[in-house]
Amino acid sequence: MQVVVLKLDFHCERMKQKAMATVCRLSGVKSVGVKDDKLTVTGDIDTYIIVKKLKKVCYTEIISVGPVKEPEKKPDPKKPSEPPEVVYWYPPQVPPYYQHFNGCVYEDPNTCVIS
Template identity: 45%
Template structure:
């Protein structure tokens, strides 16, 4: 379970409802809540926060306030060690995804062609 808090630049109720509709289309969304006073959108569930933020940034200016695990009331301490290993793997995967991609430069060749001397117009 993850919790994502995003501040959006929303101007009216139409934008708010559109943002809620866009985010609710993702798989694994557990709950959505919008604070209209601060224009903060809170999303929790089992989802990919990168995809959600990228989708929101296509339409609105987006500031990420916080990303992290959702608070659980179970209080299980034994499962925490296994989850820490999973967190390290997830962080490593995110680092790999955000590494810069340096493409090789394209080489253009110019082949000069001589004009035919038999041309009357030239």
């Protein structure tokens, strides 16, 4: 991909539209822009072909040819790292009235209670 900036000599608005249409028909053209008398063409195309086609419409002069500049990526402002939430686990607490109970009701199977 390359960017070609051309200076065109437009006499009227119709010539401007004709130049834009001529460039847009070329294969490999990704975008075309006009500002004042400068035509900016972006795409995979030979500069010579663009100038050759435009010279049939109006006077054309090459200003610059170069690779496409990719937009600079700004580093994302990261939030200050927060420490992970710590979860503490404690074993379940036994109520105090059950702490002295240390066995099964059936400690002595031969015990019989008659009331």
